[in-house]
Amino acid sequence: MASIDDIADFVIVGTGAGGATAARVLSGAGHSVILLEEGPSLAVADRPRDLLGGMRAAFRDMGTNATIGTMPLPLLQGRCVGGSTAINSGIIWRLPDDVRRDWTERLGLGELVDERGLSDAFDAIERELGITETVPALWGGNGERMARGAEALGLPGKAIVRNAPRCKGSAQCLQGCPNEARQSMDVSYVPRSIRQGARLHTRARVDRVRFEGTRAVGVEGAVLDAARRQVGTLSVRARRAVIVSASAVQSPVVLRRSGLRGMVGERFMAHPGCAVVGRFDEPVEMSFGGTQAYEVPLRERRIKLESLSLPPEMLAARLPGAGAEWVERLTQLDHFAQWAVQCRMEAVGRVRPRWFGNGSDASVTYVPTRADMLRIRDGVVTLSRMMFAAGAREVYPGVAGLKTVLRDPAEVELLEASEYVPSQLTMVASHLFASCPAGSDPANSAVGPDLAVHGTSGLYVMDASALPTNMGVNPQHSIMGVVWRAAERLAQQELRASTSAA
Ligand SMILES: Cc1cc2nc3c(=O)[nH]c(=O)nc-3n(C[C@H](O)[C@H](O)[C@H](O)COP(=O)(O)OP(=O)(O)OC[C@H]3O[C@@H](n4cnc5c(N)ncnc54)[C@H](O)[C@@H]3O)c2cc1C
Numbered sequence: 001m002a003s004i005d006d007i008a009d010f011v012i013v014g015t016g017a018g019g020a021t022a023a024r025v026l027s028g029a030g031h032s033v034i035l036l037e038e039g040p041s042l043a044v045a046d047r048p049r050d051l052l053g054g055m056r057a058a059f060r061d062m063g064t065n066a067t068i069g070t071m072p073l074p075l076l077q078g079r080c081v082g083g084s085t086a087i088n089s090g091i092i093w094r095l096p097d098d099v100r101r102d103w104t105e106r107l108g109l110g111e112l113v114d115e116r117g118l119s120d121a122f123d124a125i126e127r128e129l130g131i132t133e134t135v136p137a138l139w140g141g142n143g144e145r146m147a148r149g150a151e152a153l154g155l156p157g158k159a160i161v162r163n164a165p166r167c168k169g170s171a172q173c174l175q176g177c178p179n180e181a182r183q184s185m186d187v188s189y190v191p192r193s194i195r196q197g198a199r200l201h202t203r204a205r206v207d208r209v210r211f212e213g214t215r216a217v218g219v220e221g222a223v224l225d226a227a228r229r230q231v232g233t234l235s236v237r238a239r240r241a242v243i244v245s246a247s248a249v250q251s252p253v254v255l256r257r258s259g260l261r262g263m264v265g266e267r268f269m270a271h272p273g274c275a276v277v278g279r280f281d282e283p284v285e286m287s288f289g290g291t292q293a294y295e296v297p298l299r300e301r302r303i304k305l306e307s308l309s310l311p312p313e314m315l316a317a318r319l320p321g322a323g324a325e326w327v328e329r330l331t332q333l334d335h336f337a338q339w340a341v342q343c344r345m346e347a348v349g350r351v352r353p354r355w356f357g358n359g360s361d362a363s364v365t366y367v368p369t370r371a372d373m374l375r376i377r378d379g380v381v382t383l384s385r386m387m388f389a390a391g392a393r394e395v396y397p398g399v400a401g402l403k404t405v406l407r408d409p410a411e412v413e414l415l416e417a418s419e420y421v422p423s424q425l426t427m428v429a430s431h432l433f434a435s436c437p438a439g440s441d442p443a444n445s446a447v448g449p450d451l452a453v454h455g456t457s458g459l460y461v462m463d464a465s466a467l468p469t470n471m472g473v474n475p476q477h478s479i480m481g482v483v484w485r486a487a488e489r490l491a492q493q494e495l496r497a498s499t500s501a502a
């Protein structure tokens with residue numbers, strides 16, 4: 001029986017953007033830290049390069065976890081050391097200032113996101129993770145054509161800034177960077193925390209937080225084998241605090257299974273999106289370049305457009321037609337470009353533990369609004385126009401019920417003429433937020449400005465779920481910056497407490 005029984009000052013649940021950053025800061029300040037991760041530790045050499053193998057190894061339920069609503073919307077998440085950072089494209093954006101001011105003025109989060117402190121945290125993370133702009137030599141044919149399309153339409157395109165300082169353009173971020181170029185948490189803050197004294201237990205699923213009165217004193221759960229069967233029990237005690245960093249889907253599940261209610265799981269938000277594919281006469285060669293290298297941020301329109309190079313199996317599934325027509329397109333697989341739109345949706349959903357599941361199984365209710373779908377249409381229309389402007393011969397907008405192959409820029413008007421419903425599009429969401437929102441008022445927040453869970457002591461939420469709204473930019477850096485600030489304060493507070501006790 002491979003049971004785990006352990007104790008540390010801080011017990012952190014999850015090793016993604018939030019958990020690894022909390023561990024980096026707390027262990028760096030000299031505290032003892034235990035990291036608990038439901039998924040396995042995946043060495044770069046062990047990560048399958050094919051899409052399905054890669055997804056089976058590192059994605060939660062192979063990306064099949066979907067929302068409940070008018071249309072299932074897959075929620076993509078990592079389940080391995082590094083969490084979703086181990087499968088993401090490493091796009092880096094600081095928290096936009098309009099969002100920072102909204103959180104400060106409307107939600108009373110000034111002490112968490114004060115301009116100076118947050119900027120210092122971002123500076124430190126950017127230094128440590130080697131954050132740089134993608135050089136044109138690494139845009140690849142996909143990114144280059146997007147730049148051409150944006151320029152032709154006068155759109156504000158730019159090279160993507162990423163945490164991939166030694167990127168070789170192998171376009172395999174989704175399967176895990178084969179060159180360890182991308183500084184995902186599994187190759188950066190988790191090993192760094194371990195060097196600073198932290199201990200990591202993998203295949204360790206936390207089911208609930210253990211309380212003495214209202215004080216969190218540890219966690220309980222299961223030890224899993226490679227097939228995710230329970231092979232032991234998990235009991236880890238926290239001398240100072242439990243930090244839940246299990247993601248915007250799993251953190252509220254762990255907290256609700258622990259008996260917490262209020263706003264826990266109540267205000268889930270996301271940036272869902274979909275993709276448009278274009279066929280060019282000349283080879284595009286999507287297999288070379290940064291997985292995501294070029295972007296067009298249109299925040300005032302609540303959409304963001306990005307080049308997105310996918311493994312060939314995934315691209316093939318996106319090609320229209322059947323029989324000989326489809327096979328002909330397949331023979332030209334290196335002639336396609338793909339760009340995606342992500343939408344800062346206004347829809348608000350709800351997360352609950354799945355009643356027939358256990359541990360981290362979640363049920364997420366989420367339905368895009370009509371305004372959200374009009375914004376998605378704006379993205380699909382703009383991407384289609386950019387494709388033609390970049391020289392595409394055919395454009396596949398991917399809207400069921402409308403023309404599947406556009407051959408003339410004038411046909412884009414057809415896309416604009418009707419409203420879409422979610423079931424017409426193949427949307428996914430990988431930017432997830434706000435299911436344990438931070439705020440100063442316990443009536444409309446789950447955690448306070450220090451990210452401590454209201455009504456408890458020794459219990460914190462440090463991940464995407466604590467961000468109180470979506471933001472219109474890729475979230476990893478904001479999550480890390482906010483968690484860095486909160487963990488820094490917690491480290492200082494606990495050091496002061498131990499000094500005065502001594
Ligand atoms: C395919 C993809 C591409 C993306 N691209 C980008 C990008 O380029 N730039 C960007 O900014 N953002 C990107 N994102 C989003 C970004 O990666 C996430 O927003 C961020 O990683 C979320 O951080 P987190 O700490 O909240 O959760 P995660 O990083 O998901 O980490 C949560 C961890 O907790 C573990 N866990 C969950 N439940 C339990 C439990 N009960 N017990 C123990 N462990 C548990 C999980 O296995 C996981 O490892 C992408 C996401 C995906 C999926």
Ligand code: SF4
Pocket residue numbers: 090164166167168169170171172173174176177178179180181182289290291
């Ligand atoms: S594009 Fe390739 S080399 Fe560059 S970060 Fe992604 S996986 Fe690594």
